[in-house]
Amino acid sequence: MARSKRYTYHKGFFADNALDFSKRSSFIKEILLERVNPSKIILPCKQHYGFSAIPVVKAGDQVKVGQCVALPPKGKFSLAVHSGISGTVTEISNIRLPNGIECPAITIVNDMKMQRVPSMIHRENMDLTSNDVLGIISNAGICGMGGEGIPTAAKLDRARRYAVDQLLVNCLQSEPYATSDLMVMSEYPGYVVMGAAACARACGTSKVVFLISEQRKMILEALENAINNAAEDFGEIKFDIKLFKERFPQGYYRLVAKALFGTTLGPDDTLEESCKAVLFNCSTMCACWEAISDNIPCMNRIVTVTGDIATGHNIIVPIGTPVSEVLAAGGKIDDTAGPLIWGSALTGIKITDPENTPIIKLTNAITVIRKQEQPRTPCIHCGLCAQNCPMGLSPHIIYEMLKQGMPKKAEEEGARNCISCGICSYICPAGIRLTQRIASFASEGRIIGENSLLHNTHFKYNIEEIGDLSLLESYNVDTADSSDDDPDAVILPFEGGKKV
Numbered sequence: 001m002a003r004s005k006r007y008t009y010h011k012g013f014f015a016d017n018a019l020d021f022s023k024r025s026s027f028i029k030e031i032l033l034e035r036v037n038p039s040k041i042i043l044p045c046k047q048h049y050g051f052s053a054i055p056v057v058k059a060g061d062q063v064k065v066g067q068c069v070a071l072p073p074k075g076k077f078s079l080a081v082h083s084g085i086s087g088t089v090t091e092i093s094n095i096r097l098p099n100g101i102e103c104p105a106i107t108i109v110n111d112m113k114m115q116r117v118p119s120m121i122h123r124e125n126m127d128l129t130s131n132d133v134l135g136i137i138s139n140a141g142i143c144g145m146g147g148e149g150i151p152t153a154a155k156l157d158r159a160r161r162y163a164v165d166q167l168l169v170n171c172l173q174s175e176p177y178a179t180s181d182l183m184v185m186s187e188y189p190g191y192v193v194m195g196a197a198a199c200a201r202a203c204g205t206s207k208v209v210f211l212i213s214e215q216r217k218m219i220l221e222a223l224e225n226a227i228n229n230a231a232e233d234f235g236e237i238k239f240d241i242k243l244f245k246e247r248f249p250q251g252y253y254r255l256v257a258k259a260l261f262g263t264t265l266g267p268d269d270t271l272e273e274s275c276k277a278v279l280f281n282c283s284t285m286c287a288c289w290e291a292i293s294d295n296i297p298c299m300n301r302i303v304t305v306t307g308d309i310a311t312g313h314n315i316i317v318p319i320g321t322p323v324s325e326v327l328a329a330g331g332k333i334d335d336t337a338g339p340l341i342w343g344s345a346l347t348g349i350k351i352t353d354p355e356n357t358p359i360i361k362l363t364n365a366i367t368v369i370r371k372q373e374q375p376r377t378p379c380i381h382c383g384l385c386a387q388n389c390p391m392g393l394s395p396h397i398i399y400e401m402l403k404q405g406m407p408k409k410a411e412e413e414g415a416r417n418c419i420s421c422g423i424c425s426y427i428c429p430a431g432i433r434l435t436q437r438i439a440s441f442a443s444e445g446r447i448i449g450e451n452s453l454l455h456n457t458h459f460k461y462n463i464e465e466i467g468d469l470s471l472l473e474s475y476n477v478d479t480a481d482s483s484d485d486d487p488d489a490v491i492l493p494f495e496g497g498k499k500v
């Protein structure tokens with residue numbers, strides 16, 4: 001398929017020229033390592049955008065792989081949590097995650113038996129309604145795995161209500177060093193394509209568009225093959241691929257709107273309403289197809305272990321695995337290593353307690369940053385931050401305004417448009433922590449505060465907004481407990497809890 005046009009936003013950051021990619025370039029060719037089998041997992045009940053789930057197990061309970069251990073509170077916007085190992089629940093206590101979220105966390109000690117719930121089997125009857133698909137995805141606890149954290153079923157439901165005419169799949173993963181999404185595209189292109197097609201059908205559109213970097217030739221080939229294979233099951237879906245220039249933060253929805261549709265979205269605008277499109281991360285689409293096809297809930301993810309670590313790699317990790325066990329599974333940290341980052345190099349969060357910090361559904365990478373002397377001088381007015389800000393802001397000016405207690409002026413200067421990409425802090429030769437201050441201000445009034453993986457999300461989804469066809473209305477602890485013959489069966493939140 002000949003594609004001459006290359007899409008991009010303007011300004012921004014050509015990451016390839018700015019960061020050391022010596023380790024990254026080889027990632028995509030590396031064999032995906034086996035799954036980590038941790039000694040224990042720590043499962044936070046709030047890994048998503050919305051309310052915390054409520055534990056439905058207690059200390060001493062035995063659990064199996066795939067078992068639901070926490071359910072959304074009745075009538076609340078939330079998501080279930082599942083165990084990716086079998087073993088014994090030893091503790092339920094409160095945890096504070098690096099992104100500031102505080103919630104109950106369920107600790108499960110691994111019995112190394114990998115006993116699975118019986119409901120995780122291939123679904124024979126694929127004659128599913130739109131509500132069936134949304135229900136399966138909701139019950140599988142799937143949220144935007146690119147870092148967004150919005151429950152995927154709710155986003156699909158909103159796309160359906162806005163009658164979007166295309167579903168976009170973000171396969172760009174532009175942040176330096178992180179390659180987990182690229183690995184998903186390389187290893188499971190069929191799952192991504194089938195998941196995207198099923199989701200498109202569920203939200204009533206017949207067009208799926210994959211966004212990939214022009215430099216990912218190997219992925220392009222795998223994607224084209226997967227699209228051909230999907231034609232038999234999804235004949236009515238029209239697939240397309242759009243090539244994007246390699247730069248960071250390519251793939252962020254407001255920049256995609258600009259690049260693809262020429263539309264400038266404000267911080268309160270949505271892609272669904274303004275562009276009649278909905279955007280999902282490729283790892284999310286892969287998880288959706290696992291749930292639809294094989295009844296597998298969101299309990300594992302691929303994590304990139306990267307930076308100053310001897311053997312950087314991608315690895316399959318049960319959600320809840322402590323960061324220390326992820327690092328131990330594949331790498332020796334170099335002598336030059338500095339801070340440990342929960343997430344990717346520019347947008348991740350520094351952590352100090354890897355033994356007690358778990359991988360959550362949104363953690364795409366663990367990055368070991370090189371130890372280096374940070375310059376600390378006043379602004380030298382080089383203008384680099386403004387030249388590279390993808391949102392066209394003047395970070396040095398906004399920073400000064402906020403520092404001097406002038407939030408109104410900062411707002412007039414566009415501070416609320418900050419997408420917390422981290423470029424200005426990274427690029428500043430004076431070592432001024434611009435992002436931290438500006439992003440914190442931009443996220444005020446949103447669901448989570450500073451340093452949140454969810455900082456760009458306004459609280460736009462709620463139970464009233466979802467309306468009569470609530471994804472969560474009948475999704476509650478009582479319903480699940482009353483499932484007598486198979487407590488782990490996936491129960492749809494529609495039609496009185498029909499089993500699928």
Ligand code: SF4
Binds near residue numbers: 385
């Ligand atoms: S963190 Fe905000 S202000 Fe800084 S470059 Fe990114 S969008 Fe611009």
Ligand code: SF4
Binds near residue numbers: 378379395428430
């Ligand atoms: S990059 Fe740093 S030193 Fe340069 S103008 Fe911006 S704040 Fe000032």
